Amino acid sequence: MQVKTRVETTINGEQVEFLCEPRQSLLECLRDIVGLTGTKEGCNDGNCGACTVMFDGRIVTSCLVLSVEADGREITTIEGVAEGSALHEIQKTFLEGAALQCGVCTPGFIVAAKALLDQELNPSEERIRLWLANNLCRCTGYDKIIRSVQDAAAKMQETNA
Amino acid sequence: MSTNNYEPNMVLSTKQFKVVGTRPVRHDGADKVTGRALYGADLQLADLLHGAILRSPHAHARIKSIDTSKAEALPGVKAVAVSTDLPAPGDQVVDIGEGDTPLKYVRDNVLASDKVCYKGHAVAGVAAINVHVALEAVGLIEVEYEPLPAVLTAPDAMRDDAPVLHEDLTTDELGEKTDKVSNVAKHFQFKLGDIEAGFAAADTIVEREFDTSTVHQGYIEPHNATVLWNNDDRIHIWCSTQGSFVVRDVTATVLGIPESRIRVTPMEIGGGFGGKIPVYLEPVAALLSKKTGKPVKIVMSRQEVFEGSGPTPGSHIKVKMGVTKEGKIVAAQASLAYEAGGYPGAMVTPGAMCVFAAYDIPNVVVDGYDVVVNKPSTAAYRAPGATNAAFATETVVDEITEKLGVDAIEFRLNNAAKEGTRRADGPKYRSIGCVDVLEAIKNHQHYNAPLEGPNRGRGVAIGFWFNVGLQSSCAINVNSDGTLALVEGSTDIGGSRTSIAMQAAEVLGLRAEDVRPTVVDTDSVGYTDVTGGSRVTFCTGIAAIEAAEDVKRQMVERAAKIWDVDAETVEFDGGTFRGVSNGNSEMSFKELAGRLGKTGGPIVGRATVQPKAVGGSFSGNIVDVEVDPETGKVTILRFTAVQDAGKAIHPSYVEGQMQGGSVQGIGWALNEEYYMSQEGVMANSSLLDYRIPTALDLPMIDTVIVEVPNPGHPFGARGVGEANIVPPPAAIANAIHAAVGVRMSRLPMNPPSLMEAIWAKERQ
Numbered sequence: 001m002q003v004k005t006r007v008e009t010t011i012n013g014e015q016v017e018f019l020c021e022p023r024q025s026l027l028e029c030l031r032d033i034v035g036l037t038g039t040k041e042g043c044n045d046g047n048c049g050a051c052t053v054m055f056d057g058r059i060v061t062s063c064l065v066l067s068v069e070a071d072g073r074e075i076t077t078i079e080g081v082a083e084g085s086a087l088h089e090i091q092k093t094f095l096e097g098a099a100l101q102c103g104v105c106t107p108g109f110i111v112a113a114k115a116l117l118d119q120e121l122n123p124s125e126e127r128i129r130l131w132l133a134n135n136l137c138r139c140t141g142y143d144k145i146i147r148s149v150q151d152a153a154a155k156m157q158e159t160n161a
Numbered sequence: 162m163s164t165n166n167y168e169p170n171m172v173l174s175t176k177q178f179k180v181v182g183t184r185p186v187r188h189d190g191a192d193k194v195t196g197r198a199l200y201g202a203d204l205q206l207a208d209l210l211h212g213a214i215l216r217s218p219h220a221h222a223r224i225k226s227i228d229t230s231k232a233e234a235l236p237g238v239k240a241v242a243v244s245t246d247l248p249a250p251g252d253q254v255v256d257i258g259e260g261d262t263p264l265k266y267v268r269d270n271v272l273a274s275d276k277v278c279y280k281g282h283a284v285a286g287v288a289a290i291n292v293h294v295a296l297e298a299v300g301l302i303e304v305e306y307e308p309l310p311a312v313l314t315a316p317d318a319m320r321d322d323a324p325v326l327h328e329d330l331t332t333d334e335l336g337e338k339t340d341k342v343s344n345v346a347k348h349f350q351f352k353l354g355d356i357e358a359g360f361a362a363a364d365t366i367v368e369r370e371f372d373t374s375t376v377h378q379g380y381i382e383p384h385n386a387t388v389l390w391n392n393d394d395r396i397h398i399w400c401s402t403q404g405s406f407v408v409r410d411v412t413a414t415v416l417g418i419p420e421s422r423i424r425v426t427p428m429e430i431g432g433g434f435g436g437k438i439p440v441y442l443e444p445v446a447a448l449l450s451k452k453t454g455k456p457v458k459i460v461m462s463r464q465e466v467f468e469g470s471g472p473t474p475g476s477h478i479k480v481k482m483g484v485t486k487e488g489k490i491v492a493a494q495a496s497l498a499y500e501a502g503g504y505p506g507a508m509v510t511p512g513a514m515c516v517f518a519a520y521d522i523p524n525v526v527v528d529g530y531d532v533v534v535n536k537p538s539t540a541a542y543r544a545p546g547a548t549n550a551a552f553a554t555e556t557v558v559d560e561i562t563e564k565l566g567v568d569a570i571e572f573r574l575n576n577a578a579k580e581g582t583r584r585a586d587g588p589k590y591r592s593i594g595c596v597d598v599l600e601a602i603k604n605h606q607h608y609n610a611p612l613e614g615p616n617r618g619r620g621v622a623i624g625f626w627f628n629v630g631l632q633s634s635c636a637i638n639v640n641s642d643g644t645l646a647l648v649e650g651s652t653d654i655g656g657s658r659t660s661i662a663m664q665a666a667e668v669l670g671l672r673a674e675d676v677r678p679t680v681v682d683t684d685s686v687g688y689t690d691v692t693g694g695s696r697v698t699f700c701t702g703i704a705a706i707e708a709a710e711d712v713k714r715q716m717v718e719r720a721a722k723i724w725d726v727d728a729e730t731v732e733f734d735g736g737t738f739r740g741v742s743n744g745n746s747e748m749s750f751k752e753l754a755g756r757l758g759k760t761g762g763p764i765v766g767r768a769t770v771q772p773k774a775v776g777g778s779f780s781g782n783i784v785d786v787e788v789d790p791e792t793g794k795v796t797i798l799r800f801t802a803v804q805d806a807g808k809a810i811h812p813s814y815v816e817g818q819m820q821g822g823s824v825q826g827i828g829w830a831l832n833e834e835y836y837m838s839q840e841g842v843m844a845n846s847s848l849l850d851y852r853i854p855t856a857l858d859l860p861m862i863d864t865v866i867v868e869v870p871n872p873g874h875p876f877g878a879r880g881v882g883e884a885n886i887v888p889p890p891a892a893i894a895n896a897i898h899a900a901v902g903v904r905m906s907r908l909p910m911n912p913p914s915l916m917e918a919i920w921a922k923e924r925q
Contacts, residue, residue: 021293023293024293031202031203032205035205036196037196037199037200037202037203037205038195038196038197039196040200040202040381040382040431041202041383041460042381042382042383042431042463042848043463043847043848044462044463045463045847045848045849047463047847047848047849048381048463048848050381077196078195078196079195079196079197081195082195087191087194087195091194091195094194095186095187095190095191095194096186097813098184098187098656098813098814098816098817100190100193100194101432101654101655101656101814101817101821102380102381102382102429102430102431102432102433102654102655103189103193103198103429103431104200104380104381104382104429104431104432105381105431106193106194107196110194125861128856129856129857129859130857132855132856133855133856133857134855135856136381136848136853136855137381137856138378138379138380138381138432138434138821138825138853139432139654139655139817139821140817140820140821140824141817141820141821141822141823141824141825141854141859141862142820142824142854142855142856142859143816143820143859143861143862144813144816144817144820145856146856146861147861
């Protein structure tokens with residue numbers, strides 16, 4: 001049994017503290033210690049994007065972040081995307097546009113897509129495809145995901161206008 | 162990439178309904194976009210232990226001994242399980258959905274006993290207080306192996322001097338069991354007409370050989386299982402599976418206990434494509450739970466998914482076709498040798514059934530060989546066997562159209578399978594949509610659009626896949642507010658619970674949102690077969706329709722009782738009951754639902770079905786590619802998928818199946834393969850090196866849904882999940898030929914193999 005380290009962090013706007021082993025990834029701690037299982041494990045080596053979270057305003061694959069690195073940082077997971085009972089525009093367009101089938105890659109896609117639309121509201125199709133190239137989906141062929149991100153961008157532009 | 166002015170997704174509808182054919186939001190949608198949906202790995206239980214599996218480092222070896230003492234002594238380790246913890250299989254033969262298989266093979270694939278047959282083969286399981294300790298313990302198990310030479314391809318394994326995987330495996334030759342020990346588990350043949358006379362009548366004959374690599378389904382969620390062997394000897398399994406009843410029955414068989422002692426709760430499933438039908442982890446977790454008295458969870462790593470679960474077979478295929486100068490195919494012959502992996506059961510039979518399924522050919526011979534090799538024991542992958550076969554046939558057909566100088570679609574139309582066409586494996590087609598798919602391609606803007614620029618080319622191909630019926634069950638509870646709670650057993654991979662609920666809603670004049678579908682455990686619903694064979698929306702849909710009809714019948718009787726009239730005089734239409742003999746009194750479904758409690762009690766509709774009148778599906782592609790002649794890289798410029806859905810219950814989900822299947826086909830065509838060393842070690846067992854298509858690799862995937870109703874389904878639905886993966890590799894190969902003039906005979910058509918082909922052509 002390894003000695004545990006205390007980590008103080010902010011997750012989805014809430015102060016969270018937990019004890020973890022140095023070898024545990026942020027992904028493992030989010031899921032198994034904090035209990036936020038919306039962030040998924042698909043490969044545990046940074047290649048599928050299912051575990052994408054926001055880490056101090058950047059998107060990261062949480063399987064490649066050691067949990068001790070989360071100390072003093074701000075993390076947003078899929079559980080923090082909706083505002084209370086109101087779904088985020090991307091969540092709505094994913095549902096209306098049938099942008100998910102099995103749904104296991106969906107949390108990572110939504111977190112990554114939100115990070116893009118937080119910065120720019122008029123990304124080209126090519127820009128969206130490049131931005132989401134680290135998120136693998138095996139069910140959809142990406143078509144409806146790309147279209148749903150485009151739809152969300154258009155709706156968010158309307159709201160901002 | 163192409164932003165022409167056209168409709169990207171078209172539905173060529175032949176019949177309209179109220180709910181069927183609309184696009185409601187899926188019932189599990191809110192859970193899946195918020196992270197609340199619970200997949201197998203998300204399950205937390207009190208006292209949960211975590212497991213890990215020791216896997217063979219050798220592709221082929223005898224196990225001399227296993228010493229688990231050091232692992233058991235590691236602090237935090239609670240139990241270790243090996244194959245001797247399972248009951249001896251004896252000579253028992255079991256049918257786990259792929260025909261009769263010796264139980265020893267099923268059991269040995271779960272935990273190897275005397276031999277390991279592939280790198281990654283499970284040898285032992287450990288349960289510990291956390292996964293890190295379990296993995297440390299796995300490293301402390303000492304196994305003495307006697308390595309044996311590995312054999313990795315079907316042609317090599319079929320040689321007389323090949324290393325033998327199973328000393329007890331003898332060839333089943335044309336239905337007769339022989340005593341020849343061999344890696345060929347089975348050789349079968351389909352025959353139609355007179356093949357020699359057919360080729361004698363041909364003016365042009367093209368004969369080619371093809372090789373396709375082992376590829377993986379590549380679902381994003383790894384296999385997982387959590388098992389509690391309770392103190393009353395009842396077992397509860399939570400897992401990610403395409404068939405909860407299959408998990409129950411196979412686990413019971415391997416453990417040697419009655420299936421009734423096992424309850425399987427299917428968790429949300431993160432992709433399957435056929436790869437989540439076999440059982441790997443459940444019996445091991447069950448043994449570990451029995452030993453510890455605690456629930457045990459095991460989750461595969463991505464490397465374990467590649468090396469320890471079942472990919473789909475690599476294959477060696479020969480196709481020979483003869484045509485008259487008028488463009489009629491008069492003879493076709495094929496030989497298909499598929500790699501089963503470590504144990505028999507390559508999906509070669511369906512491949513052989515599909516190889517010429519799109520054509521009306523009078524004289525046919527097809528030989529199939531199921532060959533064991535030292536690779537993971539293979540599993541189904543979306544239209545299993547058919548994609549390999551279509552790659553061969555559709556490439557040969559393209560070469561024939563080139564030789565004859567005829568249009569690729571006109572030639573296919575001239576030879577297309579129709580209602581009444583007999584396939585070489587026996588059946589005659591009932592109503593099918595092969596011609597309709599070809600017509601839709603011919604009329605599509607994409608097929609007729611100019612394609613300019615160097616090294617660019619357009620290809621087409623078509624493909625077929627079956628639709629199976631099997632068994633499904635459904636129950637519907639009527640709520641007092643007039644909504645329904647629908648209970649079914651088909652694990653939902655792509656939105657099927659909504660397509661099923663829509664069919665019940667259609668029958669009862671309700672909205673899709675008024676029906677709440679739930680996929681429940683094996684103790685809570687009647688037997689339901691796997692989510693596979695493109696059967697769920699078709700077969701479980703029929704179960705939902707019949708359960709809704711049962712609700713309707715009981716509601717009519719209740720209305721008659723309330724009105725004190727004969728049930729025959731009560732009509733139901735558009736959600737309203739009407740008493741014809743009662744001055745046309747009316748009562749809405751909702752109103753009557755609210756009165757059930759005081760007029761005779763609750764109403765539950767139920768149905769179990771085993772439909773026979775299934776409807777297979779044809780699909781076709783138009784694809785434009787650009788080949789970089791310096792690097793051999795192929796870029797997909799534009800892709801159109803056409804498929805016969807019979808009746809698209811939820812068109813967005815049908816489009817999703819078509820787009821997803823197309824992109825899996827694109828990956829299979831251009832990138833994906835098990836890159837094996839000569840020793841049988843997979844060199845690319847990560848999602849970095851086994852590269853499935855990313856968003857950046859693709860254009861939009863345009864779709865055309867053709868609707869040729871299936872007479873065997875009340876709304877005309879056909880299974881649509883699979884046929885879409887069949888044509889892409891061939892269509893892309895044909896486009897590559899059109900672009901740079903080389904004929905590709907090997908999958909994947911990656912840059913090295915394309916450069917070899919281009920250089921070979923330049924040397925000529």
